[in-house]
Amino acid sequence: MTYLGKILIVVGILLILLGIIFIFGIKIPxxxxxxxxxxxxxxxxxxxxxxxxxxxISILISIILWLITKK
Numbered sequence: 001m002t003y004l005g006k007i008l009i010v011v012g013i014l015l016i017l018l019g020i021i022f023i024f025g026i027k028i029p030x031x032x033x034x035x036x037x038x039x040x041x042x043x044x045x046x047x048x049x050x051x052x053x054x055x056x057i058s059i060l061i062s063i064i065l066w067l068i069t070k071k
Contacts (some may be wrong), residue, residue, distance in 0.1 A: 003069060010064075011065075014061075014064070034050075034053055035052060036052030036055075038050075038051055
């Protein structure tokens with residue numbers, strides 16, 4: 001159970017840092033504008049889903065968590 005607590009603390013800190021980055025508008029090049037991100041714009045509708053960006057962020061988080069839990 002102690003590993004779970006450590007993981008939750010690290011994930012919480014990472015989420016806070018990510019939130020600060022988004023709030024203050026620090027731009028990460030190409031993030032959110034990758035090939036595979038879905039953007040549909042019509043007269044009364046704008047739909048955006050960062051599919052590729054979500055996959056890349058998921059892979060990065062998985063690698064970070066793997067490194068943290070590795071003995």
